[in-house]
Amino acid sequence: MEKPNTTQPTIPTMPPPIRELPRSLVERIAAGEVIERPASVVRELIDNALDAGATEIRIELRDGGMRLIRVSDDGWGIRSDELALACQPHTTSKIAQMDDLACLATLGFRGEALASIGAVAELTLTSACDKSGMAREITLRPGAPDEVITEANVARGRGTTVTVRHLFQTMPARRALLRGPAAEATRALAVVRAYAVARPAVRFTLTHDGDLLLQTPGADLPSTIEALYGADVANSLSALEPVHLTNATISGYVAGRSFHFPTREHIFLSVNGRPLATRALLAAAEAGYRPLLRKGRHPLLNARITVDPDRIDVNIHPAKAEALLRDEASLAAALRQAIHQALGAAPLSFAVAASPGTRAGAMLSQARQLRLPMPRRRRLARLPSFSEAGARQLAWATTEETPLHELPELEPLAQFANTLILAQSPEGHLFLVDQHRAHERVLYERIKQTPQESQPGDQDEVSAAGAGQLLLEPLMIELTPMQAEILTARLDELASLGLECQPFGGSVFLVRALPHVPGAAHDVAAFVRELAQDAAIESDDWRDHVTIALACRGAIRRGQPLSLPEQRALLADLRSAGVASVCPHGSPLAIYYSQEVFIRLFGW
Numbered sequence: 001m002e003k004p005n006t007t008q009p010t011i012p013t014m015p016p017p018i019r020e021l022p023r024s025l026v027e028r029i030a031a032g033e034v035i036e037r038p039a040s041v042v043r044e045l046i047d048n049a050l051d052a053g054a055t056e057i058r059i060e061l062r063d064g065g066m067r068l069i070r071v072s073d074d075g076w077g078i079r080s081d082e083l084a085l086a087c088q089p090h091t092t093s094k095i096a097q098m099d100d101l102a103c104l105a106t107l108g109f110r111g112e113a114l115a116s117i118g119a120v121a122e123l124t125l126t127s128a129c130d131k132s133g134m135a136r137e138i139t140l141r142p143g144a145p146d147e148v149i150t151e152a153n154v155a156r157g158r159g160t161t162v163t164v165r166h167l168f169q170t171m172p173a174r175r176a177l178l179r180g181p182a183a184e185a186t187r188a189l190a191v192v193r194a195y196a197v198a199r200p201a202v203r204f205t206l207t208h209d210g211d212l213l214l215q216t217p218g219a220d221l222p223s224t225i226e227a228l229y230g231a232d233v234a235n236s237l238s239a240l241e242p243v244h245l246t247n248a249t250i251s252g253y254v255a256g257r258s259f260h261f262p263t264r265e266h267i268f269l270s271v272n273g274r275p276l277a278t279r280a281l282l283a284a285a286e287a288g289y290r291p292l293l294r295k296g297r298h299p300l301l302n303a304r305i306t307v308d309p310d311r312i313d314v315n316i317h318p319a320k321a322e323a324l325l326r327d328e329a330s331l332a333a334a335l336r337q338a339i340h341q342a343l344g345a346a347p348l349s350f351a352v353a354a355s356p357g358t359r360a361g362a363m364l365s366q367a368r369q370l371r372l373p374m375p376r377r378r379r380l381a382r383l384p385s386f387s388e389a390g391a392r393q394l395a396w397a398t399t400e401e402t403p404l405h406e407l408p409e410l411e412p413l414a415q416f417a418n419t420l421i422l423a424q425s426p427e428g429h430l431f432l433v434d435q436h437r438a439h440e441r442v443l444y445e446r447i448k449q450t451p452q453e454s455q456p457g458d459q460d461e462v463s464a465a466g467a468g469q470l471l472l473e474p475l476m477i478e479l480t481p482m483q484a485e486i487l488t489a490r491l492d493e494l495a496s497l498g499l500e501c502q503p504f505g506g507s508v509f510l511v512r513a514l515p516h517v518p519g520a521a522h523d524v525a526a527f528v529r530e531l532a533q534d535a536a537i538e539s540d541d542w543r544d545h546v547t548i549a550l551a552c553r554g555a556i557r558r559g560q561p562l563s564l565p566e567q568r569a570l571l572a573d574l575r576s577a578g579v580a581s582v583c584p585h586g587s588p589l590a591i592y593y594s595q596e597v598f599i600r601l602f603g604w
């Protein structure tokens with residue numbers, strides 16, 4: 001039995017007096033709204049550096065920013081006699097300039113950031129306004145930003161360095177809300193990346209525990225994207241046709257649609273030069289892609305919106321996470337349209353467009369799609385299910401004629417548009433075989449059948465096991481913390497597939513080798529990124545995803561001319577692959593017209 005509590009709180013007979021909270025406590029409460037985690041400090045300090053006209057911003061983190069965050073810029077600096085003042089609540093140099101329309105576009109002018117940071121960490125400011133090489137440095141008492149504890153002259157060129165040490169050290173409850181150093185560094189990286197894309201003319205550098213996580217050249221957007229994602233992604237960019245609305249303009253770039261990601265963090269939207277992703281704008285950006293991307297995959301794009309400064313208020317949310325954007329609906333609609341246009345109206349994959357009633361339509365509607373039954377439970381859209389019992393059965397066939405149960409022996413006749421192999425069967429049926437999908441399927445089966453333990457050297461086209469091909473330069477890929485954890489557990493298994501990844505701090509990995517696939521030299525960066533993401537899928541299907549990606553990458557592309565012997569070899573391989581009717585992505589890989597169709601159509 002529990003002992004009864006004898007120390008009952010005494011119930012006062014009189015109401016206690018109402019008092020004003022001590023100022024330091026008020027500040028700590030307010031700071032909690034602005035400063036949630038290292039990434040929010042980074043955001044505020046970058047905002048300030050940009051407002052000061054910086055062209056170069058360096059960000060340094062230690063321990064995910066919990067031990068140290070340092071942001072240095074080459075902006076116009078803070079006068080030495082105003083350093084302490086800048087850290088006081090509600091002090092700003094930005095209000096005085098409010099008449100000046102250009103300055104209204106600054107990134108927030110509540111005069112709260114430095115004071116809030118000082119309320120929850122130790123804050124050091126070093127700043128110089130001129131080229132004398134001499135700067136003033138002050139350090140404030142942690143939690144009491146109105147008390148300067150040290151002050152000195154130090155050497156420094158023009159600009160400001162803000163150092164934040166021991167964030168939330170005296171606030172265990174806040175600290176408990178943070179995740180590990182790697183996860184916090186990853187969040188900060190996402191913030192810096194978003195600024196780097198929003199302000200390509202500014203050179204950004206981010207390091208974590210001495211490792212370089214990001215560096216941009218401070219030039220135009222394509223070179224910034226190249227620095228962040230590699231040349232392949234940068235080369236795939238196409239510019240949005242600039243849109244001019246009454247109070248706004250939209251411009252930007254979309255990356256090729258073969259570059260897609262499992263998260264939305266590569267959709268870079270900015271309003272007046274600050275990263276800002278409202279739900280409506282994000283949704284509009286993605287709608288511009290529909291139906292070009294698979295479910296669960298998200299694009300890489302950059303849309304820069306410029307609005308008259310009075311159309312936006314970024315100060316409504318303490319952490320500036322949201323902004324009030326007038327005319328948001330019409331902006332969203334224009335954005336969607338611009339993206340749609342830039343991507344072009346071309347369909348993503350080969351499809352039969354049968355319009356009933358026309359002759360061609362009638363003919364096409366007679367065509368048999370050799371398509372397998374879809375797996376009953378498809379956990380992921382790309383998941384094929386070849387092992388099902390009825391796999392050889394044709395699930396889709398028109399009524400009057402006998403469906404085919406397996407791919408007959410085919411004799412190639414010609415290649416159409418470097419895309420389809422036209423072939424005939426002994427019965428005189430005409431087959432159209434998609435060369436890419438057919439080869440993809442052949443490779444898929446081959447990789448799947450390669451036993452895990454097999455030694456390298458005993459496969460022909462695709463090495464599914466053992467040493468992969470070494471990359472000249474290791475590629476850096478960044479995953480979400482969750483993906484990183486999963487990938488870390490699979491590193492050995494991946495190495496046996498030829499994909500050699502090495503943890504590189506945070507959720508960043510270095511890829512040193514990748515599996516041998518014939519087409520892998522092309523678009524390596526994007527391929528490796530997708531492969532690593534597939535390998536980090538949180539389910540048992542991840543091997544299948546990796547296998548599909550390998551097969552897809554290794555397969556003969558559409559557009560590649562094939563000689564008749566090559567066509568013959570591919571058709572034979574496809575036939576011996578056993579299950580002929582569907583490519584690993586689940587799309588039809590062959591269509592056929594039976595002889596009866598021709599007899600009927602031509603009235604023979």
Ligand code: ADP
Nearest residue numbers: 048052077086092093109110111112113114160
């Ligand atoms: P706000 O940015 O809303 O004005 P802050 O607390 O972030 O408030 O900064 C207070 C003031 O300190 C700014 O208005 C600016 O005058 C000055 N300041 C802060 N950071 C910098 C910097 N990196 N370069 C120049 N001035 C700065």
Ligand code: MG
Nearest residue numbers: 044047048113
């Ligand atoms: Mg500020």
